[in-house]
Amino acid sequence: MGFFHKKEEANLEHHEPVITAYGDQMNDGMVQMSFTLPTTCGLESKEAAKLFVEKMGFEKVMVTHMEAISDNFTFFVVYGKTNQHIDIREIKVVRPEHPVFSFDEINEVIEKKIGRKLVVVGACIGSDAHTVGIDAIFNMKGFRHDWGFERYPWLSAYNLRAQVAVEDLVQKVVALNADAVLISRVVTQRDEHIIELKKFLDLLKNTSGVSPHLIKICGGPRISFEDAISWGYDAGFGPGTKPSEVASFIVHEFLKRAGKN
Numbered sequence: 001m002g003f004f005h006k007k008e009e010a011n012l013e014h015h016e017p018v019i020t021a022y023g024d025q026m027n028d029g030m031v032q033m034s035f036t037l038p039t040t041c042g043l044e045s046k047e048a049a050k051l052f053v054e055k056m057g058f059e060k061v062m063v064t065h066m067e068a069i070s071d072n073f074t075f076f077v078v079y080g081k082t083n084q085h086i087d088i089r090e091i092k093v094v095r096p097e098h099p100v101f102s103f104d105e106i107n108e109v110i111e112k113k114i115g116r117k118l119v120v121v122g123a124c125i126g127s128d129a130h131t132v133g134i135d136a137i138f139n140m141k142g143f144r145h146d147w148g149f150e151r152y153p154w155l156s157a158y159n160l161r162a163q164v165a166v167e168d169l170v171q172k173v174v175a176l177n178a179d180a181v182l183i184s185r186v187v188t189q190r191d192e193h194i195i196e197l198k199k200f201l202d203l204l205k206n207t208s209g210v211s212p213h214l215i216k217i218c219g220g221p222r223i224s225f226e227d228a229i230s231w232g233y234d235a236g237f238g239p240g241t242k243p244s245e246v247a248s249f250i251v252h253e254f255l256k257r258a259g260k261n
C-alpha cells in the first residue's frame with residue numbers, strides 16, 4: 001500500500017465525488033464483513049450475528065458463512081447493505097509531502113548538500129520479536145527491489161534488530177550521535193505499541209547528549225503517518241514502505257532543519 005506523495009496522488013477527478021460501497025452494482029452499498037463471537041456454533045449464534053450487524057445499521061443482512069473455531073467461539077462472514085455515503089472531496093490525509101528520491105539521488109544529495117554520512121539507528125523495541133519490518137528498511141538486500149540503508153554509501157546504518165529495551169536504544173542514539181532513530185513495532189495488542197513508543201520519547205527527553213536535531217521515525221503494519229505525528233514522532237510509515245521513501249524523508253527533514261532546501 002505505502003503512501004501517496006503529491007506526484008503519485010490518486011486522480012479522483014474521474015470518480016463520482018459521493019460514494020458508497022460497491023457490491024455488484026454502483027451505489028448498492030453492499031459490504032462484506034467478518035468477525036468472531038464468543039458463542040457455540042448454532043442457529044442461535046447465527047441469529048445473534050445477524051442482529052449484531054443490524055444493530056450496526058446494516059439492512060438486508062445475510063450470514064453467508066459460519067464456522068466453529070473452538071468450542072465457544074464462532075467465526076462469521078456476513079453481507080449487509082449500508083446507507084452511509086462518503087464525499088471524497090471532504091477527505092483530508094496527513095502525509096509526508098516531500099518528493100521521493102532514488103537511491104542515487106539520495107546519496108548525491110547527502111554528498112553534495114551535507115558532505116558527511118548521516119547516522120541512522122534502528123530497532124524493534126520492547127518485547128516485540130518481529131525483525132522482518134526493520135530488516136526490510138535496513139538490510140542491504142532491501143525490500144521490493146529497493147536497496148536497504150546498509151547499501152547506501154552515504155548512510156552509516158546500525159540495525160539493532162528486535163527486543164531492544166528503549167533504555168538501550170537511547171544509549172545507542174547518544175553514543176553514535178545519531179541523526180535519525182527508526183523504531184519498529186509490529187505487535188499492537190492492547191495498544192502496547194503506543195505505550196512503548198511514547199516511553200521511548202519520554203526517556204529521550206530526559207537524557208542528555210541527544211542531538212536536538214534528532215529525527216524520530218516509527219513504523220509498522222498498523223502505524224500511520226498521522227498517528228505517529230500525534231504521538232510526537234516526525235514521521236510514521238506503514239505497510240509496504242520502501243527504504244528509499246524513508247531515506248528521502250530523512251534527507252528532506254535534515255536539510256529543512258539545516259535551512260538548506
Ligand code: B12
Binds near residue numbers: 133186218237242
Ligand atoms: C513472521 C511473523 C512472526 C515471526 C517473526 C520472525 C521475525 N524474525 O521477525 C514469529 C514466528 C517469531 C512471530 C511471533 C509472534 N507473532 Co507474529 N507474525 C508474523 C507475520 C506472519 C509476518 C510479519 C512479517 O514479517 N511481515 C513482513 C514485513 C516486511 O512487514 P512489516 O512488519 O509490516 O514491515 C513493513 C512496514 O510495516 C514497515 N515497517 C515496519 N517496521 C518499520 C519501522 C520503521 C522505522 C519504518 C520506517 C518502517 C517500518 O516497513 C516494512 C516494509 O514495508 C505476521 C502476520 C502477517 N501476515 O503480517 C504475524 C503477526 C505480526 N504476529 C502476531 C503475533 C500475535 C505474534 C506472537 C505474539 C504470537 C504468539 N502468541 O506467540 C509472537 C510475538 C512474539 C514477540 N515476543 O513478539 C500478530 C500481531 C497481532 C497484533 N496486532 O499485535 C500477527 C499480525 C499475526 C496475527 N494475525 O495474529 N511472528
